[in-house]
Amino acid sequence: MDPRLKIIDKRLAGIKRIIAVSGGKGGIGKSLTASVLALTLSRLGHRVGLLDLDLSAPSLHVILGIEGIYPKEEKGIIPPEVHGVEFMSIVYFTGDKPSPLRGIDISNAMLELLAVTRWSSLDFLVVDTPPGIGDATMDVIRWMKRAEFLVMTTSSKVALETVKKVIKMLTELNVPIIGVIENMKMGDSEVVKEALKEVPILGEIDFDDKIEDLIGDVNKLLESDFAASVKEIALKI
């Protein structure tokens, strides 16, 4: 038997809520939303952790503008506090090197990260997952048993088609879905509401053409229209 499996529950025991940010497709704003959500919850006075589980393409460190920060080693690994949020990512160990991980490698890497990371007592742990219902998402469901899902989409037919499958999968597995966030909204289209009637729409984030320039600058990011929309959503969680 693998002893690492037994320690995961203990590592997550001090966390009140685990929020997994998920979606059907890449490029719909999961990572940015997860990061801004974590920062916003922290600014609202909560104790917050942020975990980047996109192990082959970690990017939250870029959004947070982190460089030269590493976790502390103390009977495991203590995630460093970045802009008020405890932040953990595989990038501490891979740097700028590509890490081509296949299925079993992703599960093993995740198991290891969950087993060694010592979060403090947190109100929220926000988890950024890669798109779809691949290894990382299935492992979140398997190992982070209390995870609640925040499902992202855009009004694109391509994103909607895939997010429906994510929602069906989560529903089939009785995994709690907090709601759907429609990102990059343009106009008054009701297409998302109509397509995803079975789950609550938690919020809508308008397309923000200035947001790209703010990546890496947390203070400016938090002053954006995007962050204002995420704050409204954070208050509903």
Next chain:
Amino acid sequence: MHEWALAEAVIATVIEESRKEGLEEITKIKIKIGELQQIETEIFEFALNELTKAQGTSLLTKMKVEMDTERAIFRCRVCGNEWGFDDAGLSEDENEAIHFAPEVAHAYIRCPSCKSPDFEVLQGRGVSIESIKGRG
């Protein structure tokens, strides 16, 4: 893997399993550790001792630990070449990164023959408790 984290995981597992089996004293456990975990045996044994003492229970006081390290073997998915951890020629920093998160080996190790990063770990990854012996 971090030695203290592993020791904590082993103790938690042994206690839980012994409860399930109704054991009152654990006499011996056998652990298999993959070379890729890069565990320092001495630190692991020290951590295990310290955590055992901290438990303050007679369940673990006579527990002997037998450890077996399984050599890591990699196989290239492109050319089929097989090689070991020592052949990888890693720097101290790279070894340290692998120690903390063994799967990041995929960021640092390349097939010595064709240089591909697409390899599988045939053996020598992960940790497992092979057996727990005790008295009821």
